[in-house]
Amino acid sequence: MPKKDTVYRTIKTIEGITIHVYEDDNRMVKPHSVTGPAILYSKAQAKQDEYYLYGIKYEYAKWLELSRPLRTPEPKDDLQD
Numbered sequence: 192m193p194k195k196d197t198v199y200r201t202i203k204t205i206e207g208i209t210i211h212v213y214e215d216d217n218r219m220v221k222p223h224s225v226t227g228p229a230i231l232y233s234k235a236q237a238k239q240d241e242y243y244l245y246g247i248k249y250e251y252a253k254w255l256e257l258s259r260p261l262r263t264p265e266p267k268d269d270l271q272d
Contacts, residue, residue: 199223207233213245221246225261 198214209231211224221243222229228240242254249257 207235219246222248225258 200212200214202210202212204210210222211229212220213223214220222241223243223245225244229243230241232238232240242249242251244254244257
């Protein structure tokens with residue numbers, strides 16, 4: 192049986208909350224996003240957005256530091272002498 196790839200999804204609730212999640216090999220669904228907040232609250236709720244990496248909550252500054260390598264593409268080494 193082939194190994195299942197990790198699945199990334201976006202869920203929107205009726206309250207206006209947007210949650211970015213991933214499902215791991217054990218079928219556990221956890222909040223995760225490297226492009227922005229994993230949980231985005233609507234303006235009406237007046238809550239701050241939450242930043243997660245693989246289910247672990249971080250403050251924005253720490254999340255930015257940890258997610259930078261995941262967001263930055265590796266340079267291509269096409270230039271040869």
